[in-house]
Amino acid sequence: MRTILFIIRKEFVQIFRHRVMLPLIFMMPIIQLIILAHAADYEVRNINLFIVDHDLSQYSSRLVGKFQASAHFNVVGSAFSSKTAFDEIQQGDADLFLEIPADFQRKLLRDNGAGLQLSVDAVNGVKAGLANAYATAIIQDFNEEIRTEALGPGAGKLPLSIASSNWFNPELNYFTFMVPGILVLLVTLVGMFLSGMNIVKEKEIGTIEQINVTPIRKYQFIIGKLLPFWVIANMELAFGLLVGWLIFDIPFVGSLWLVFGFAALYLLVVLGMGLFISTVTETQQQAMFIAWFFLIIFILMSGLFTPIESMPPWAQHITRFNPVAYFVEVMRMVLLKGSGLMDIKRHILVMLGYAMAVNGLAVWNYRKRS
Amino acid sequence: MLPAITADKLTKRFGDFTAVNQITFEVKKGEIFGFLGANGAGKTTAIRMLNGLSRPTAGKAQVAGFDVYRQTEKIKRRIGYMSQKFSLYEDLTVRENIQFYGGIYGLPLAEIRRQMKQLVAGLGMEPYARNLVKSLPLGWRQKLAFSISIMHNPEIVFLDEPTGGVDPITRRQFWEMIYKAANEGMTVFVTTHYMDEAEYCNRVSIMADGRIAALDTPHALKEQFHATSMNDVFLNLTRPGRQAS
Numbered sequence: 001m002r003t004i005l006f007i008i009r010k011e012f013v014q015i016f017r018h019r020v021m022l023p024l025i026f027m028m029p030i031i032q033l034i035i036l037a038h039a040a041d042y043e044v045r046n047i048n049l050f051i052v053d054h055d056l057s058q059y060s061s062r063l064v065g066k067f068q069a070s071a072h073f074n075v076v077g078s079a080f081s082s083k084t085a086f087d088e089i090q091q092g093d094a095d096l097f098l099e100i101p102a103d104f105q106r107k108l109l110r111d112n113g114a115g116l117q118l119s120v121d122a123v124n125g126v127k128a129g130l131a132n133a134y135a136t137a138i139i140q141d142f143n144e145e146i147r148t149e150a151l152g153p154g155a156g157k158l159p160l161s162i163a164s165s166n167w168f169n170p171e172l173n174y175f176t177f178m179v180p181g182i183l184v185l186l187v188t189l190v191g192m193f194l195s196g197m198n199i200v201k202e203k204e205i206g207t208i209e210q211i212n213v214t215p216i217r218k219y220q221f222i223i224g225k226l227l228p229f230w231v232i233a234n235m236e237l238a239f240g241l242l243v244g245w246l247i248f249d250i251p252f253v254g255s256l257w258l259v260f261g262f263a264a265l266y267l268l269v270v271l272g273m274g275l276f277i278s279t280v281t282e283t284q285q286q287a288m289f290i291a292w293f294f295l296i297i298f299i300l301m302s303g304l305f306t307p308i309e310s311m312p313p314w315a316q317h318i319t320r321f322n323p324v325a326y327f328v329e330v331m332r333m334v335l336l337k338g339s340g341l342m343d344i345k346r347h348i349l350v351m352l353g354y355a356m357a358v359n360g361l362a363v364w365n366y367r368k369r370s
Numbered sequence: 371m372l373p374a375i376t377a378d379k380l381t382k383r384f385g386d387f388t389a390v391n392q393i394t395f396e397v398k399k400g401e402i403f404g405f406l407g408a409n410g411a412g413k414t415t416a417i418r419m420l421n422g423l424s425r426p427t428a429g430k431a432q433v434a435g436f437d438v439y440r441q442t443e444k445i446k447r448r449i450g451y452m453s454q455k456f457s458l459y460e461d462l463t464v465r466e467n468i469q470f471y472g473g474i475y476g477l478p479l480a481e482i483r484r485q486m487k488q489l490v491a492g493l494g495m496e497p498y499a500r501n502l503v504k505s506l507p508l509g510w511r512q513k514l515a516f517s518i519s520i521m522h523n524p525e526i527v528f529l530d531e532p533t534g535g536v537d538p539i540t541r542r543q544f545w546e547m548i549y550k551a552a553n554e555g556m557t558v559f560v561t562t563h564y565m566d567e568a569e570y571c572n573r574v575s576i577m578a579d580g581r582i583a584a585l586d587t588p589h590a591l592k593e594q595f596h597a598t599s600m601n602d603v604f605l606n607l608t609r610p611g612r613q614a615s
Contacts, residue, residue: 006473010462017461206455213421213451214474215443369423369442 003216007224011198015228025194025232029186030243036182037175037248044130045071050085050094051078057105063116063142067098072134082119089121096120096131108146175248180331181304183240187263188270188298188324191233192291195274198225199366200287203278212368222363226271233267234260254334258341262334265351266327272358279365298324323354372435374399374526374557375420380429382415389415391580392429397559397573399525402552404571404588405561408608411577413561414454417528420559421451434525450519450527454534458515460504464495467503468518475522489517509540513547520551527551529560533567545570565601574600576607583607 015021049067053060067073076094079085085097099117101107107114118135122128202208211221237260244250274291281287301308301315302324308316319325326347333339341348375397382390390412397403407413418424420433422442431438434448451457458467468489472482490499493513503511512532520527529548533541545567552558560571568574568588575585584591584607588600597603 003474003476006470009473010459010466010470013466014459014461205460206453207457207459209423209453209455210451210457210471211474212423213446213449213453214471215446215476216474369425 003220004224004227007221008227011225011228015232025190026236026239029190029236029240032186033179033182033240033243034247037179044127044134047073047096047127047131047134048076048094049073049135050076050088050097052080052082052085052097052099053078054080054102055100055104059105059108059146060100063100063139064098066138066142067135070134070138072131073138085119089119092121094121095127096135098135109150176250176336177332178304179244179248179250180335181302181328183237183244184324184327184331185299185302185304186240187233187237187267188327189295190236191229191267191270192274192277192295193288194229194232195226195271196277196287196291197274197284198229199275199278200281200284204283218363218366218368222275222359222366226268226275226359229271229274230264230267233271234263237263250335252335253338254340258334258344259331262327262330262344262348262351265348265355266323268355269323269351269358272355272362276358276362276365279362279367298322301325302328304328320350323351326351371399373397374401375403375431375433375559377416377420377431378429380416380419380431381427382412382419382424383427388580390419393577393580393582395575395582395585397526397557399557400552400555401572402548402558402560402570404568404574405559405577406563406565406568406574406604407561407577411608412580413577414530416577417451417530417559417561421449421528422446447522448525450522450524452512452515452519452527452529452532454530456511456515458503458511458518461502463502464490464499464506464514467514468521471518472521477522485521489521493517509536509544512536513540513544516544516547520556524556526557526559529558531561531563533562533564541567565599565604568600568604576604578608 015025051064051067053064064075064078068075077088082097082099085094085099088094089097097119099119101115101117104114104116116139118132120128120132199208202211241250241252241256241259245252273294277287277290277294281290297318300306301311301319301322303319304324308319308325311319330339330344330347333344373396375395377396378394379392380390380394381388381392393412393416405413405416415424419426419438420431422433422438422445426438433445436442436444436448438445459470462470465486468486469482472485477485486499490496493510495510495514498506498510503514506514516527516529516532519529533544536544541564548558548560548570560567562568571588573585573587574591576583576591584594584603586594591603592598592600595603595606597606
């Protein structure tokens with residue numbers, strides 16, 4: 001026990017001695033949080049729309065006006081040939097074009113129906129899907145309007161209409177959704193890198209030999225190495241949550257104790273992985289590469305940027321081994337929905353198993369002699 | 371009296387390369403035992419096997435009466451080690467290094483405080499006790515590293531090229547420290563490149579190509595090879611294509 005305290009003291013002294021470390025540990029993640037929370041947004045705005053209006057009628061200009069009024073679309077230009085519109089898309093100046101046929105108004109009035117064409121640049125599938133959905137909604141709206149005008153009030157209503165209400169995040173605020181998740185990533189990054197680099201650094205400068213020739217026990221060494229970073233990562237989470245609350249107005253519906261309790265367990269997993277990486281590598285460069293390899297997979301498959309439910313089945317199976325996915329889910333569940341201990345029981349058990357496995361592996365793989 | 375170290379056909383192979391080839395020797399208690407050899411002769415590998423950092427491929431060895439295969443942790447309580455690579459934390463101060471190593475060797479706090487005073491005073495480093503180790507000149511750091519490696523009062527201390535790159539005056543002071551430790555009963559196992567230092571040893575072994583080519587007192591070795599200095603003995607033994615005597 002005393003031995004562990006001596007190691008912990010040494011680690012803290014070393015961390016705080018480097019003047020770049022503290023800002024690095026606390027300021028960088030906060031800056032990232034603020035930038036990412038604003039940038040990593042699913043909502044698609046500023047879709048560039050090009051208009052090909054062959055009709056130039058009252059109705060067609062009303063429809064165009066509806067697009068111009070929408071926050072999602074920028075009307076970037078218009079022409080009379082679909083060839084021009086297609087060139088605009090080719091050059092990337094437009095994301096989609098709406099083609100209104102020459103007899104649009106006449107057909108609407110006479111035949112009670114007319115065709116429109118939407119052509120969407122689908123290189124970015126997500127954006128294309130959303131652009132399509134937004135445009136369809138606007139056209140639908142327009143459709144109801146002119147039906148009401150033509151046939152009298154009430155006639156415009158379609159036989160089935162869906163009213164949706166958004167629970168837990170009623171205003172579909174993306175900060176509410178993204179910030180808890182992004183915080184998980186930042187804490188993970190800091191934890192894994194700090195712990196991953198640590199033992200390797202001692203290998204590089206050679207002090208590990210001096211440690212290995214002492215009667216220190218492996219578990220003492222690993223615990224002494226792990227605890228300081230565990231404390232720092234927890235403080236970082238607290239700091240991040242505070243910023244989330246102050247700047248992004250993140251609701252704290254559930255228990256903070258539960259969040260930190262789970263974080264405590266989760267950080268053991270992340271730090272254990274870092275330590276394991278540093279036992280299998282010889283240089284900080286190698287450790288960095290391996291840490292990145294796992295982090296990229298963990299982050300992109302965490303359900304933060306793309307919903308896990310929309311991944312192919314094999315990928316969904318992989319995410320079951322992704323600790324980041326569990327914590328992102330728990331953060332959202334507890335902070336936004338107010339889930340309790342029983343709701344995240346499965347997550348806790350998985351994390352517990354994970355923590356024991358990873359740290360067991362790290363202790364086992366740390367060799368005092370070659 | 372039991373010898374401090376015995377090695378019997380101790381061998382270390384890395385794949386096809388035999389770094390240490392069946393070395394056999396004994397080091398007596400309280401002796402200053404010099405371990406000489408050209409770069410790559412296998413000195414460091416031999417030390418690492420004896421202090422439990424590297425598992426031997428074959429052969430037997432005992433250090434302080436304990437087996438190097440099965441009882442490394444017991445050995446580690448009884449030895450000190452100063453590695454070829456600089457072994458103190460450069461981003462810690464002199465005091466912090468002393469505290470840390472004292473702590474992980476399990477010395478009581480009072481003992482650490484006592485040693486701290488004595489050690490810092492002995493080295494004449496009182497004004498620099500709160501300075502970072504990286505700010506100290508190399509010679510001072512090496513003396514500090516040696517003092518720290520024997521803080522827990524080990525039976526045997528292994529010094530791997532402790533005076534490499536150090537100026538002659540500091541080397542002299544360093545050897546005075548070694549003599550002092552030996553006078554107090556510590557066994558000193560030291561590797562060196564400096565032949566004048568070999569003369570300071572009670573006995574010297576010279577390694578070449580992973581084998582022990584000669585082992586005796588400096589005086590006897592000079593007589594055996596009809597040499598006037600250890601330098602000549604060394605060259606005679608380690609020169610490529612030498613004749614077996």
